[in-house]
Amino acid sequence: MTQQTWDEVGGLLPHDQFRAASEAIVANIEQVIEGKTATVRLALAVLLAEGHLLIEDVPGVGKTKLAKALARSIDCSVRRIQFTPDLLPSDVTGVSVYNQETHDFEFRPGAVFANLVVGDEINRASPKTQSALLECMEERQVTVDGVTYQLQTPFMVIATQNPIEMEGTYPLPEAQRDRFTARIAMGYPDPGAELAMLDGHGATDPLQELRPVSDAATVRQLIATVRQVHVADAVKQYAVDLVTASREAPDLRLGASPRATLQLLRTARAVAALEGRDYVLPDDLQALAVPVLAHRIIPTADAQLARRTTDAIVSELVHRLALPQERKRTPYDTPRPAAGNGRGPYEPRRP
Structure with missing residues (x-):
């Protein structure tokens, strides 16, 4: 898609403005999160x-700080939910209250009526309360007392949880985990980043001084621009093959869903x-396979006894699956150029 085409379509941003x-936004978040550019x-x-x-x-390791830094970098409505065992579904979705005057x-x-919802320690709430997020995360709406309310755009739930602290927690059910697009781990910072953190966070918290660098309208334009990114048929088939391989893997009891694709x-x-x-390149799908697919699959009992993690299983699937071959060209495709001229088989035809 050329520069002119991106400008002509309503709501899209030119390449330089998108970048x-x-x-x-990335630079603003990195004022708080040191040395985690890829995660940000x-x-x-x-x-x-x-x-x-x-x-x-x-x-x-900064899970909540990352969520709050992303939320504060955008001038939009933000709500935080501290998930606790006594949290009720109505605290999340909202409730109908009788008005004595009328x-x-x-x-x-409730708290989900915001552009960015930060859910801290989501696995500390009961399954009944966790299920209150199912409708809003998938359908971007909330139904209370038979009335459906649409949520704002953009809408994103950023949830945190500790994988090793199981006292008083409720594991997320499969339906809940499948609604999360990706699962990421912060990891420990390298020594240089940790040393810089001591200097930057020692006296004051940089999160308190963080100011928005974007707004909801700009984010909507960014989202509209992303929707126009070209995906070749061969890349689409590769995505389907990758997810299908998870359903046929002998080490997995449950593979990835069509939602995952x-x-x-x-x-x-x-x-x-x-x-x-x-x-989109096949390399993009390979890099995203673990964060997007690993939390959705369930290993077999034998795989669990062998201490095989879902991350390792997905990585093996990616390694074994052959890269997509160039499909048969049509009159609407750009002919595949010779090596070295900067064009590849997955690029869209450009006028």
Whole structure:
């Protein structure tokens, strides 16, 4: 897609404006999160893919700070939910309250009525409360007392949880995990980044001084631009083959769902756009396979006894699956050029 085409389509941003807006958000978050550029960019990619993010790691590595830094970098409505065992579904979705003056029930919106919803320690709430997020995460709406309320756009749930602290927690059910587009782990910072953290976070918290560098309207334009990223038929088939391989793997009791295929492709579009491309490569799908697919699959009992992680199983599937071959060209495709001229078989035809 040419520069002119991107400008002519309503709501889209030119390449330079898209890059400037996305890089400003990344740089703003990195004022708080040291040395985690890849993780920050993936979190932004999930937002632009209209998905939801699950941050799962040990305590103290900055899970909540990443979620709050992303939320504060965008001038939009933000709500935080501290998940606890006594949290009720109505606290999340909202409740109808009787008004003594009007003698009628009026709806009071819950915490999900925001552009960015930060759910801290999501696995500490009961399954009944966790299920309150199912409808809003998939259908972007909330139904209370038979009345359906549409949620704002953009809408994203960023949830955190600790994988090793099981006291008083409720594991997320498969239906809940499948609604998260990607699961990421923060990991420990390298010594240089940790030393810089001591200097930057020792006296004050940089999160308190963080100011928005974008707004909801700009994010909507970024999302509209990501939707226009080209995906060749061969790349689409590769995504289907990758997910199908998870369903046929002998080490897995449950493979990835069709929702996983769709979200894998959406996130690949966002990653390609953040890297300055208007087309998706098979490399994008390979890089996203673990964060997008690993939390959705369930290993067999034998695989669990062998201490095989879902991340390792997905990595093996990616390694074994052959890369897509160039499909038969049509009159609408750009002929595949000779090596070295900068064009590849997955690029869209350009006028």
